[in-house]
Amino acid sequence: MYLAMPTNTEHEDRWGAQIRKGSLDLAILAVLWNERLYGLDILRRLQSASLEVAEGTLYPILMRLKNDGLLESTWVEAEAGHPRKYYWLTRAGRQRGRSMVQSWDAFSQSISGLLLPIKNGAKERWK
Amino acid sequence: MTEVMVSADHALIRQYLVKVSAGLKQIGEDQKKEILAEIDSHLRERIEELRAESEPHPIERAISGLGDPAALASEFVAEARTKSGIHSYAPWTLLRKAARVARTGTKGLFIFLTGLFGYGLTIAGLVAALLKPFIPQMGFWVGSWGFVWGVKPDGAPGHELLGRYFILASIGLSFVFGSTTTLVLRRLINKIPFFGNWPMA
Numbered sequence: 001m002y003l004a005m006p007t008n009t010e011h012e013d014r015w016g017a018q019i020r021k022g023s024l025d026l027a028i029l030a031v032l033w034n035e036r037l038y039g040l041d042i043l044r045r046l047q048s049a050s051l052e053v054a055e056g057t058l059y060p061i062l063m064r065l066k067n068d069g070l071l072e073s074t075w076v077e078a079e080a081g082h083p084r085k086y087y088w089l090t091r092a093g094r095q096r097g098r099s100m101v102q103s104w105d106a107f108s109q110s111i112s113g114l115l116l117p118i119k120n121g122a123k124e125r126w127k
Numbered sequence: 128m129t130e131v132m133v134s135a136d137h138a139l140i141r142q143y144l145v146k147v148s149a150g151l152k153q154i155g156e157d158q159k160k161e162i163l164a165e166i167d168s169h170l171r172e173r174i175e176e177l178r179a180e181s182e183p184h185p186i187e188r189a190i191s192g193l194g195d196p197a198a199l200a201s202e203f204v205a206e207a208r209t210k211s212g213i214h215s216y217a218p219w220t221l222l223r224k225a226a227r228v229a230r231t232g233t234k235g236l237f238i239f240l241t242g243l244f245g246y247g248l249t250i251a252g253l254v255a256a257l258l259k260p261f262i263p264q265m266g267f268w269v270g271s272w273g274f275v276w277g278v279k280p281d282g283a284p285g286h287e288l289l290g291r292y293f294i295l296a297s298i299g300l301s302f303v304f305g306s307t308t309t310l311v312l313r314r315l316i317n318k319i320p321f322f323g324n325w326p327m328a
Contacts, residue, residue, distance in 0.1 A: 039165060040172045055173075056194040059165060060206035063158070067207070075164075082171045085164075 020051060024061060026104060027051055029070065029089065029097040038076075038084040062087060070096050140170050143190050150200025154207055162203055166193065218246055218305065221312045228316055238315045245308025252301030256294045266293050276300075 024046075031037065031045040039059060046053045065071045070093035075083045089097065144163050151159045170189045177185035193199055215221060222242050229239035255277055259265045268275045270285025276297075279285055289296050 038172075039169050040176075054194065055169070055192045056199045056202060059162070059169070060199075060202040063162065063203060064206040082168055083164075084168055084172070 020053070021057075023104075024051070024053065024057070025065065026097070026100045028058075028061065028065065029093060029100065032071070032087060032089050032093075033097065036086045036088040038086050042087070065093070069093075137186055139186050139190060140167065143170075143193075143196050146196035147200045150197045151203060153204050158207075166199075169193070216309055216313070218249075218309060221309060221316070222246065224316055225312060238312065241315065242308060242312045245304055245311065249301045249305040249308065252297045252304060256297035256301070259294050259297070266290070267296070 027046055027049070028042060031042055031049075037045065039062065042062070043053060043055060043058050046058075062071065062073075066073055066087070069090055071087045072090050073085050073087045076086050078084045144167060147166060148159065148163055151162060154162070170186075170193070173189035173192060174185045177188055182188060222239075225235075225239040225242040228235035255265060262278065264278045266277075266279075266287035267289045268277075268279040268283075268285045268287055270279075270283055272280075272283055272285070279287075287293075
């Protein structure tokens with residue numbers, strides 16, 4: 001019997017996608033921290049930070065964050081000739097952003113310590 | 128099916144939106160219209176970008192960027208279900224959550240005590256209704272000393288107002304206390320920031 005095992009690259013792709021998805025809420029709160037942006041604008045900001053987000057992934061998340069009371073939005077008639085839906089952070093959104101950054105930092109510190117043997121091992125191997 | 132109330136001026140965009148709309152069955156009408164309007168706005172924006180870059184087939188490319196309409200609709204439905212906070216209306220679940228919230232500080236403790244008090248009144252009303260057939264003095268007593276929902280204090284002058292309707296009134300009051308406490312508790316718990324579903328918290 002032939003069992004199709006995922007290759008290393010497939011594993012890494014799936015793992016990378018999970019990390020990106022898990023951090024997307026925080027990334028969206030971060031890009032909206034100082035300004036009001038519309039969907040495509042948010043997408044471009046995320047992409048410019050090397051976060052490859054599918055267009056179809058962003059809007060459902062924006063809807064959830066708005067339903068959770070973290071974002072507010074309004075339609076603005078744009079010069080382009082069609083309305084754009086602009087988003088901004090609510091007070092609860094800012095509080096959530098701060099809390100998430102604290103969690104992120106704590107997690108990042110813990111995992112960095114754990115990764116040291118791998119990093120050191122990689123260096124030794126290439127000496 | 129919701130009529131697509133957007134300004135889609137191209138048959139392909141319109142078809143796409145109709146397909147997305149068909150997959151948004153579990154989403155409320157207002158939210159559905161909002162979603163479709165935003166997708167329409169996104170597509171128009173993308174088409175303009177692609178036209179400015181002189182890309183061939185801008186409409187088709189803009190649509191394919193959003194992916195399969197059914198899959199997009201499923202993502203909206205899935206995200207609508209994962210709203211953080213508490214969704215239950217079950218008093219026991221709400222009280223257990225309130226007990227967890229109570230550990231977060233004074234505000235949390237206040238929420239828990241509110242729940243305890245509200246559900247306490249609910250149970251007291253039900254108990255009073257159940258005891259009325261066995262304790263005839265049970266009632267809504269009013270006198271110069273005030274009023275009491277239960278048994279009149281010994282020797283105090285006063286008269287009972289509800290008679291046999293006391294049982295019905297007690298059950299009604301319990302229902303009002305119970306449902307109000309449930310709604311208030313849900314609202315208060317969901318207002319506590321960061322009591323959501325962030326996995327690393």
